[in-house]
Amino acid sequence: MPPAPATPLLLGCPGCGSAIVECAFALAGLPLEVEDVDYSAGSPTRARLLAVNPLGQVPALVFPDGRVLTESLAILHGVNELAPDAGLVPGPGEAAREAFHRWVVFLVASVYPTFTYGDEPGKWVADERGAGQLRLSTDRHRERLWREMDAHAMAPWFLGERLSAIDLYLLVMTRWRPGPAWFRTNAARLDAIATRAGTLAPLGPILKRHFGA
Template structure:
């Protein structure tokens, strides 16, 4: 059977896609690389994805798919039983799309920008100020998600891929304990993801 090849890196956004592939019971191989380090792995990644980012997914037919939201929507179509997205006629579909793109379009980049503030040609003092500013902004962005979150999943009674994003991204800056203090509803949803033993094993390995 042909398999997906997921190129990822420990603790990165590729974990979200690994969780989705696992939930979908899709056949895949994980290739974990230090994606920012120069070398042959980095060169291969750049050939597949000009941004040099993970997740990068090589599909069974050889096509390359990047951008986590695009991968999630593909997997939802390919494996509908995984319930990664509400169906097209589900009234929650519009809110799913809204908040999925909010997370990947507004919050996710703030994490990326702060990973290596030196890239912005700032001196040490301004790098620290830049990162602190990003941290405050990220908290304000997550607050909007906390205010609309339902229970036990983000959309209420039905699981969706947004829950996987929460389970992974709460481990990023400002850290899990601080995230739980500010966003108890989102943290509870992330905890629910860990009730799936297969998903919990992946999260435990990376975090």
């Protein structure tokens, strides 16, 4: 077993949801170590990932005492507790709190699973035709979800004047299928938020490493 890291260690992969967690740590000014793993079947680092998260998903955070925390939103709540001044989660009594919970849960419970079932549809449906249909239907459903979220987006951030963890999800997830060009045309408010989040100075190196820009 590798020695426990001195600071939390994030298992993630380039371009993945772990980038959202990295951005949160950076905005909060908290130290974080990062280890890239490849969750694909047969990858040389899959065993390492499974040892930490038997479900084989990233992000997975390992605390110095060996505790493991998975689920991006749970991790972001943890970051918020360690560094509430970063404002990732609106506090009790804040007007934006209800909308925050509604839409951040929408992101992880409605949007994220469309990738879980659509990214590698052959994992869920044996025949090739069915797998192709699953890919298409999850892609179409996701576009509907994004349009709905776009209709509720405020400016300059999703919740209005205050930045929140939702903007970090948008920053990363708008780079996934259907991709930035689709957002520019079909979900311009989300696109504007993601673009703005991409200019936050502490996130520059993270975005460069994950997306090349």
